[in-house]
Amino acid sequence: MREYMTEKKFVKVFRIAKIIQLCVLLVLEVLFFIILFCNPTLSKELYSNSTLMFLCACTWILMLCILIFMLYDFFQLRLFAEESHALNRAAFLDNLTGIPNRHGLDVVFQTYDSPESLANVGCFMVTISNLKEINETLGHQAGDTLIQHFCSIFEEAGDSFGVVGRNGGNEYVLVINDCSDSRMEQFIKVLEGQLEEYNKDYIKAPISIQYAYVLNAEEHADAFTQLLTATYNKLHA
Template sequence: MIQKKKFVKTFRNTKTVQLILLLLLETAYVLVLTLNPALGTKLFEDRTLFILCTLSWILALFNLIWLLYDFYKLRTFAEESHALNRAAFLDHLTGIPNRHGLDVVFETYDSPESLAHVACYMVTITNLKEINQTMGHVVGDQMLKDFSGILESVGDAFGVVGRNGGNEFLMIVNHGSHDTMEYFIESLNQQLKEYNEEHSNAPIQIQYAYILNEEAHAEYFSTLLTETYNKLHP
């Protein structure tokens, strides 16, 4: 991915330099003919020189067209690449980061110092299997989408939210404390209470756990994840 970005950047810079040089050449060509009428007269009188200059101008024009086409293709490539990245790193059902997207976040915590004040929150929908069995996967999928929307709307103010897979979700908080996490949990529970009042036939029931690394002292993010998972599933 990094190599691809470097290639695209180098290619774009090269094309930009070519475009600038070509425009400068065309501008100089026009200025010379404008500021030197005698040269212009001689150019039109000398058939061979006129043909050579005309062919050179046409070639430069074609180069300009191809350069503009290259910029168009670069823009198209960037848009397609962005769409592919979204597809690769966002969960197709809920639209929030999937495990691949979360892995990118995990990689930013590459030292014990960067993990020092991180909090990891993990939550599962405990009645999803029951809903799938009794009401069907369409209702279950809608429950997943609704919960991810609630979790994201509440969690975005605290940290990064993502779907870890199945009915399991994560939130990573850079500067977590018990007060911060309890306030988040209270806000989430309030949103779920309001949701369940409107969806009493298929209420969302959750189980959660969180760990503060200032207490766990994990040196690797994977360790912090494992400890949170074990706390959620003792």
């Protein structure tokens, strides 16, 4: 993540430098022609002096080349930014579901770097309890589709509450700031409601879940890893 921020800073600084160069070049071009056309004597001397005319022509060609190369730099900068975004997306987002993977979640976890920042955080962990059954009866492709559908629902339900992610395998996490029992229960109600609607349309491959959550107002963990472990243990107890 730190490398990603460094790359973004580099792109921003490089783009600003190129914009300044472009502005300076355009200003020089405009000033050149203003001076030339506002000074008839200089203009007449320029056209009558082949050496001076040649030097000016070389200068114009050079400035035109600089402009072309600057435009090419802008094009390459755009490609670099797009490739950098794609690489970081691949690094921090789960390939199958598109939600943050464990690396992406680690970035979120690292923001809770003190007991004070964790004071009112809630951690929700969920698994698809019938995933193994779907894999065995309908195949792994059907299982992957089930995971994708669930994560789409999970993200939609959890987006307004906090940060969702795939913790790895068949474990999915939601982190909520300023969380209480009522807020967590509100999220669970939304999630279960959307799953109920989904299962009406997918009777042969419904989604069943098992979940648990821990509020740090009750757990009093000093690090997010402790809160995550407590949630994991509660889920698999």
